Each structure stands twice: as structure tokens, then as C-alpha cells.
Amino acid sequence: MPTHWYNFLGDLPGPMPEVRDSGSPTAAEISAQVRPRVLIEQNAPDEQWIAIPEPVVQWLRQCGRPTPLHRAHRLEKHLGTGARIYLKREDVLPSGSFKLNTAIAQAYYAAEEGRTTLVTETGAGQWGMSVALAAKMFGLRAEIFMVRCSLEQKPYRRHYMELLGAEVRPSPSTHTAIGRKILGEVPDHPGSLGTAISDAIEHALGHPSAAYLAGSGMPHVYLHQTLLGLEIAQQLKETHGEDLGVDGRGDHLIACSGGGSNLCGLIGPHLRAKADGADLRFLAAESTAAPRLTQGVYAYGRTDLGGFTPEVLGYTMGESFIPPPNHVGGLRNHHSSALVSLLRREGVLDAVAFDQRTALEAGRLLLQTEGLLLAPEAGHAVAAALDVAAKADAQNLEPVIVILASGAGFLDLQGYDEVLLDA
Incomplete structure (x- = not known):
């Protein structure tokens, strides 16, 4: 397992766009109040390699890092x-997803700073599960605002969090002013990451001992997730004898894209190689329920609805956009992160969008061939890989294709059933 995170901000194709931060208090002042100081510093670190604290390393190893890199021979056949298709098996982690990589790190820094409670939002519930588990590791409480439609669709994720002692509330929430405002305007609002982020930050502001943790969208989260790309490079070379980016082969790194954390963790350590001429393609697979990278406009906007976050330049569907309540809760973002949007804008990152049926059909095929059941979000990456393989075959190419298997699907069986079996 890597003992350092990789800071890839210096490998970006251009400078990050400036943020717009107005209001009283400003978003920066809010962030300084609710986020652990080290996490803010890790948004723009000076070093290229940042040592992972030893307690974090120990917990990550205990939880199963490095995770397996699985060659999908039966799917290929x-x-x-x-x-040559590989899956990076983040689904094997105890909370069922890659989110644990940064949850452990952020919980550690919160505990070191003397915070007693972790407050966050969660879409499909994978991030909430990881925060609930990480809180227990460091003797902290957890309070989690879960998107209402996902909470109703995936009740066992809530049960998991509550078994760990976390308090879980639906978003929009009657516990916050912004939640009550949203419900007053749209009483049957299904919730979104925009509502849940607003609920969580407002709640954290009212509790001085609380730390607000973000599951995605922030550079410090992407930094922690570089474990993904670093492990893959080492595993491909040492275990499978593969070198990424061989000229003329068109190798692909593919991940689903919501807030961008698994995507950036996968491709971040490889940005410099691509810039130096390696034959690498980076592909983001998003949902047609919120197709920001494929259909959105490039404009300034906020990731939350309460005005607690700054305006960032990114691909957006607009703050008034309400994603339909489908079964891919982790991808239902109205605004894409500035970093992911920059990579897309500069042509470093390609993007495709799939509806939930196509994604779940790809998930079913993977189960029937490899015996692996992934979450619907990860099914989008599998669907993208199937298209990439078909196009490569048509061109007589034999690329290496790496899919980020970002989460397990056992707690998403209701979605598989309703979309594929009840139809």
C-alpha cells in the first residue's frame, strides 16, 4: 500500500479557475469554521507527495488496502x-466502497483537532456508511443527512449507519432552515446532493464541536483517493506485467462521475504520463439523470442550494435543476466540480452518459460473467467499458481497460429488481 498521497494539482492542463466568494459570512469563512484545518491546507499543498499519517495507514491496511485488481477473463470471453479488462475492487472494503479511503483520513484529522462529531451529507449512502464507520474508529459521533429518495430506496444503508450509532436524517430536512425552505417551496422534493450539502453545513455551523466532512468535490478528497491510481499502476506492472499507455494501444481508465472523487483518484496519478505522450484515455461515465459533463453548460454555480459553498466554474445543469429520483443517488449532482470540469474543458477527459437501465444491465452482465455485483453508480463505468471494448475490436486494437469498481451492490438490489426484473 502506498504510504504517501500524490498531489497532482501541478499536473493539471491549466490553472484552476478562480472561485467567486461573496456573502456574509463568506464561504471561505464558513469552511474555516466547519472543516478541520489540515484538510483546508490539503486543498493546495506545497509538496508533491504527502505522507499518510501512520494511524490512517494502519486503519486502511486493516480495512483491506491495497484492494485487488481483478482481470475479467470471463467477461472478455x-x-x-x-x-484486457481489469476491475479495481473497491467494493471489497468493509463499508462497501472507495469512500472509506478519505473518510478514515478526514475522521483522523477531525479527532486530532479535538472535534467530537462528524457531520456530512450522503447521496446513495456509501459515503455516509464510510463516515459512520470512520467515526467509530476514532471515537466520534456521526450525524448524516441522506438524500430522501435514496433513503427510501436503500433503507439498509440507513440501518448500517444506525448500527454504528450514527444519526441519519432525510434531506431536505425539517431540522434546518434551508431544508424547511426547500420543503416549503417543493413539499415532495426528492432531495439531491445540493440539498443534503446545505443541510449538513448549516447543521455543522450550529455545533462548534462538529466537523463537516465532504465526500467529494474538494481537492483534499481527490488527494486521499490517489491511492486508487497509485495502487493500480503498481499492480498492473508487478502482478500482471502490464505497462499503461503503450503507444497505439489506446489504454483506458474509466470511472463513474458524480462529485469526481473516484474518477480523480483513478486518473490523477496518470495525468503527467498522458501529458508526456502516453497513449492513455480518461473516461467519465455519468448518469442521464444529471448529465452535466455531456449536456451541461460551463458556468459559475454552487454545489449546494443554501449558499454555503463558493461559486465555482464547472459544467452545470443549474441550481434550479431537480434530478429525477432514480437509483443512482451518487451521481445526482447538478453541478460538476471545478477540477473535473477543467479536465473536460481542456480535452484531457472524455465523458459519456447512460440511463439507469443501461447501467444496471451492464451490472447484471458483470454478475453473470465474473460473479461481482456492483452498485448502480459503478455500473455506469462498466457500461462505458463495454462500449470502449467494442470500438477497440472494430479497430483491431487490444487496449488495457481499467474499470473503477467503486462500490458493492448488495444494498442496491431493490433498484436492480425494480428496473430489470419488475419491468
Whole structure:
């Protein structure tokens, strides 16, 4: 397992766009109040390599890092493809997803700073589960605002969090002023990450001993997730004898994209190689329920609805956009992160969008061939990989294709059933 995170901000194709921060208090002042100081510093670190604190390393190893890199031989045979398809198995972690990588780090820094409670939002529940578990590791409380439609669709994720002692509330929430305002305007609002972020930050502001943790969208989160790309490079070379980016082969790194944390963790350590000429393609697979990277406009906007976050330049559907209540809660963002949007804008990152049926069909195929059941969000990455393999075969190419298997799907069976079996 890597003992350092990799700061890839210096490998970006251009400078990060300036943020717009107005209001009283400003978003920066709010962030300084609710976020642990070290996390704010890690948004723009000076060093290229940042040592992972030893207690974090120990917990990550105990939880199963490094995670396996699985060669999908049976899927390749079923497709009749010359591509070599690998899955990075983040689904095997105790909370069922890659989110644990940064949850452990952020909980550690919160505990070191003397915070007693972790407050956060969660879409599909994978981040909330990881925060609930990380809180227990460091003797902290957890309070989690979960998008209402996902809470109703995935009740067992709530049960998991509550088993760990976390308090889970639906978002929009009657416990906050912004939640009550949203419900007053749209009483049957299904919730979104925009509502849940607003609920969580407002709640954290009212509790001085609380730390607000973000599951995505922030550079410090992307930093912690570089474990993904670093481990993959080492595993491909040492275990499978593969070098990424061989000229003329068109190798692909593919991840689903909501807030961008698993995507950036996958491709961040490889940005410099691509800039130096490696034959690498980076692909973001998003949901047609919130197709920001494929259909959004490039404009300033906020990731929350309460005005607690600054305006950042990114691909957006607009703050008034309410994503439909489908089964891919982790991808239902109205505004894409500035960093992911920059990579897309500069042509470093490609993007495709799939509806939930296509994503879940891809998930079912993976289960039937490899015996792996992934969350619907990760199914989007599998669907993208199937298209990439088909196009490579048509061109007589044999690329390496790495799919980020970002989460387990056992707690998403209701979605698989309603979309694929009840239809």
C-alpha cells in the first residue's frame, strides 16, 4: 500500500479557475469554521507527495488496502474482445466502497483537532456508511443527512449507519432552515446532493464541536483517493506485467462521475504520463439523470442550494435543476466540480452518459460473467467499458481497460429488481 498521497494539482492542463466568494459570512469563512484545518491546507499543498499519517495507514491496511485488481477473463470471453479488462475492487472494503479511503483520513484529522462529531451529507449512502464507520474508529459521533429518495430506496444503508450509532436524517430536512425552505417551496422534493450539502453545513455551523466532512468535490478528497491510481499502476506492472499507455494501444481508465472523487483518484496519478505522450484515455461515465459533463453548460454555480459553498466554474445543469429520483443517488449532482470540469474543458477527459437501465444491465452482465455485483453508480463505468471494448475490436486494437469498481451492490438490489426484473 502506498504510504504517501500524490498531489497532482501541478499536473493539471491549466490553472484552476478562480472561485467567486461573496456573502456574509463568506464561504471561505464558513469552511474555516466547519472543516478541520489540515484538510483546508490539503486543498493546495506545497509538496508533491504527502505522507499518510501512520494511524490512517494502519486503519486502511486493516480495512483491506491495497484492494485487488481483478482481470475479467470471463467477461472478455463473453464479449469476444481482444481488450484486457481489469476491475479495481473497491467494493471489497468493509463499508462497501472507495469512500472509506478519505473518510478514515478526514475522521483522523477531525479527532486530532479535538472535534467530537462528524457531520456530512450522503447521496446513495456509501459515503455516509464510510463516515459512520470512520467515526467509530476514532471515537466520534456521526450525524448524516441522506438524500430522501435514496433513503427510501436503500433503507439498509440507513440501518448500517444506525448500527454504528450514527444519526441519519432525510434531506431536505425539517431540522434546518434551508431544508424547511426547500420543503416549503417543493413539499415532495426528492432531495439531491445540493440539498443534503446545505443541510449538513448549516447543521455543522450550529455545533462548534462538529466537523463537516465532504465526500467529494474538494481537492483534499481527490488527494486521499490517489491511492486508487497509485495502487493500480503498481499492480498492473508487478502482478500482471502490464505497462499503461503503450503507444497505439489506446489504454483506458474509466470511472463513474458524480462529485469526481473516484474518477480523480483513478486518473490523477496518470495525468503527467498522458501529458508526456502516453497513449492513455480518461473516461467519465455519468448518469442521464444529471448529465452535466455531456449536456451541461460551463458556468459559475454552487454545489449546494443554501449558499454555503463558493461559486465555482464547472459544467452545470443549474441550481434550479431537480434530478429525477432514480437509483443512482451518487451521481445526482447538478453541478460538476471545478477540477473535473477543467479536465473536460481542456480535452484531457472524455465523458459519456447512460440511463439507469443501461447501467444496471451492464451490472447484471458483470454478475453473470465474473460473479461481482456492483452498485448502480459503478455500473455506469462498466457500461462505458463495454462500449470502449467494442470500438477497440472494430479497430483491431487490444487496449488495457481499467474499470473503477467503486462500490458493492448488495444494498442496491431493490433498484436492480425494480428496473430489470419488475419491468
